[in-house]
Amino acid sequence: MRQDGDAVNVPACFISSHEGFLGSIKNFIKDFVVTEIDINGQQVNQEAAEGCASAYKPSETTARFPQNNHSFVSHNSYVSADCGIDVALPSPGSFDLGVILGQSVSDELEQFVLTLKDEKATQQELSLGSFSDKHHRANVHRAVRHRFPFLMTVTIQPEIRVREDPDYRELSQLVTEDEAEDFFRFIDAKVRGSSYTFGADDDKDHRTAVHHFLSRRFGKLVETKSFSDQGSTAISVRLRERGRPKKRSSDERKEEEVYTAFTLHKENLETLEAISYMAAALGVLPSDFTYAGIKDKRAITYQTMVVKKVSPQRLKEKRAEFEKRGMRLTQVRSVSEPLRLGRLQGNHFDLVVRDLRPHSSSDAPASGAERHTRLAALVKEAVENVKDRGFVNYYGPQRFGTGQSVQSDRVGLALLKEDMVSAVRLFFTPEDVDDPQSNAKRHFLQTDNAKESLALMPLSKARERLMLRALNRYGTNADGCAQAWLSLPHGMRVFYPHAYCSRVWNDAVAHRLTTLGHSARRGDLVWMQEGQSKADEAGESSSVQIHVVTDQEEQSGVYTLGQVLMPMPGNTVKYPENAMGTWYQERLARDGLDNCRFRVGSLKLNLPGCYRLLLATPHNLTYQLQRGGGGGGGGGGDVMGERKQDMISLTLNFDLDSSCYATICLREIMKCDV
Known part of the structure; x- marks a missing residue:
């Protein structure tokens, strides 16, 4: 049953016709466990499960960032491919200028900062008053520079004065003011091993100017380099070690090539949020972490990651700190290369559906035994149908952002139409x-x-x-x-147009099944090659050879519906050569995108599109019915007057190929939104 606040994002079109049943999922975090299946077909938590005497329970200690570290975490750390996330930033309460300076002086400082933006302003310096205690003076220096990193604080004992930092003015002419502020916070913190990354910059001459400025003004303190990530180039700045020469030695270059793999066990935490925590603690870039896929937030998940420039010993030293934040690291070992996105066979799911009941209350038998028999028959029919026929491979609700008044796909449509004002207001x-x-x-x-x-x-x-x-x-x-x-960040921007394209894909599939039926038809798209791996066949691919089904192949039944691909809109995909091709054209035209190139140059967005199998199939699907809520308690209260011990829960265990959604599989089984 759909959770409170979730929006129905998936068309009501199924592949099988069994009756299904009602129930609730994710009543508890432990009801949804996701375990990555690596490229060799092994569940990544196997060693952890064998080596632990008791189940892992995260500490109740409140997770907090190390002070200031958020300022020099790469902007790319706040990115989600499939869902928007809110990153908890540290509280700057310890830098309350109203408390440290007094409210009147704090207000005067705010006004002074505003005058700096007026080039005709004559006031170039402001006195904050006299502070006899050296610890108080130190707090004033730190607080002012944290709040206004573009200011210099000067002590003429016991008085403290502030003026604009000329280096900040020069840097803000080269990069955005936000980046200049964050960079100066990074410089001021001087946290050993830390780094800061500017936004994507594909202008080589401009990057050279930034490199020269940083080398000229801060060369003794930092080193800079350009690096490519997801097709864009950016400048990374890293603090030098004490006495470290400007040019890296061969040993340091070897350090750059150190890769450490580990299994991350997280609970109620987004994958990229976990990476931002670890990156801040280790003093590396979030982009130094690689992974095969992003996992659910409201779940217990296991996945493999690889971090660059961090030794196994150093990572092990941080494990206790990570446990306080709901993360456990196991199977820490050295490897020779990073992980690639998509380098996995899929995911294993252990799910619990609670409070099972028929769709119609009139079908509910009076006695508990009869009800159990009735539900057992419904569940068996549903599971066997999905085993045999699979399920429609829709993008799940999390692709569009659940619980939002305006879904992310509408924001994405406004961005593709380059209507920036509407996109902001929708956001x-x-x-x-x-x-x-x-x-x-x-x-x-x-x-x-x-x-x-x-x-x-x-x-x-x-x-x-x-x-x-x-x-x-x-x-x-x-x-x-x-x-x-x-x-x-780029990944966060591109999420919204991707959400729109995913919505079109879902609607296209529903229309395809409704109008063209459940067999491969002339003009449909299928794989050209035979014998591809399951990992390739599972979800999305933008680099596959496509074959158009011929009339003769339709008549001969050469291809099945399970082999049919549907394109995600983009600037490199081929569309079906049947009525669905026209449908795509009309749908995009209706949304005002008939001439869309799926590029938004002003936002540096490019959507090539991809192909996705119309159907997906769960593997190794097993289930078990239990009375009494499955040992974890039901959803609370009575259901249709029944006692809690008479409630029935369903445990499901199955594997899915990468890029497939467990909630969509469960939706096909239950025949209701989950």
Whole structure:
């Protein structure tokens, strides 16, 4: 049964006609366990399961970032391929200028900062007052530089004065003001082994100018290099070790080539959020972590990762710290290369569905034994159908962002139409609830005041705060809104157009099944090669040879529905050569994208598209029915007047190929939204 707040994002079109049943999932975190299956077909948690005497329970200690580390985590750390996430940033409460300076001086400092933006301003320096205690002076220096990294603090004992840092002014002419501020925070923190990455910059001459400036002004403190990531180039800045020469030695180059693999066990934590925690603690870039796929947040998950430039011993030393944040690292070992995205066979799922009951209350037998018999028959029929016929390979609700008043695909459509203002306003559409995030969004839509909305927005809402900061700086017109989108990491920006394309794919599949039936038809697309691996066949591919089914092949039944591919819209894909080709054209035209090139140059977005199998099939599917809620308690309260011990739960265990959604498989089994 659909969870509260979730939106129905998937068409009501199924591949089989069994009756199904009702129930609830994810009542508890332990009801949804995901274990990665590596390229050799092995579950990655096997050694961990054998080597642990008791089940892992995360510490109840509140997870916090090391102070300041968030400022020099690569922007790419806040990226999710399939779902938007909110990254919890550390509280700057210890840097409250109103407390440290007094409210009147703090207000005066704020006004001084505003005058610096006026080039005609004559006031170039401000006194913050005298501070006799050296510890108080130290706190003032730290607090002012944290809040305003573009200011210099000077002590003329016991007085502290502030003025604009000329280096900041010069750097802000080369990069965005946000990047300049974050860079100066990074420099001020001087955390050993830390690094900072500027935003993507494909202009080589411009990168050279940035390199030269950083070398000239900070060459003794940092070293810089350009690196490529996901088709874009960016500059990374790393603090030098004490006494470290500018040029890397052969030993240091070898250190760059160190790779350590491990199994990450996380609970109720997003994959990329976990990476940002680990990167900050280890002093490396989030991009130094590689993985085969992103796992669910509201679940217990096991997956393999590889981190670059970190030895196994150093990683083991951090394991206790990571456990406090809901992560456990096992099977730590040296490897020779990073992981590649998609380098897995799939995932194993252990799910519990609670409070089972028939779709129609009139079908519910009076006695518990009769009800169990009835549900057992429904479950057996459903499982056997899905074993034999598979399920429609829809993108799951998390692809579109659950619980949102405006779904992510609508934001993506506005971006593809390059309507930046509409995209921003859709992004800030609030939920119909009275919470701080919705109130801040509501205030922005009503007032267009980004500064006031930023003050209302919770610190944990990283994406919204990045956007509001940019809107405050650049304005809320079309250019300002484009700058606001550019303030988000590339992976986060591209998530929204991908969500739109996924919605089109889901709708295309439902229309294809409704109008052309459940067999391969002339003009459908299929794989050209035979004998491809399951990993390739499972989900998406943009580099496969495509064959168009001929009339003779349709008549002879050469291909089955399970071999049919449907394209995700993009600028490199081929569309079906039957009625579905026309459907795609009409759908895109109806959405105002008939001339769309699936590129948004101003936001550096390019969507080539891909192909995805219309059907997916679970492997090794087993199930078990239990009375009494499956040992974990039911959803609470009575169901149709029954006692809790009479409730029935279903345990399901199965494997899915990569890029397939367990919730969609379960939806086909149960014949209801989950």
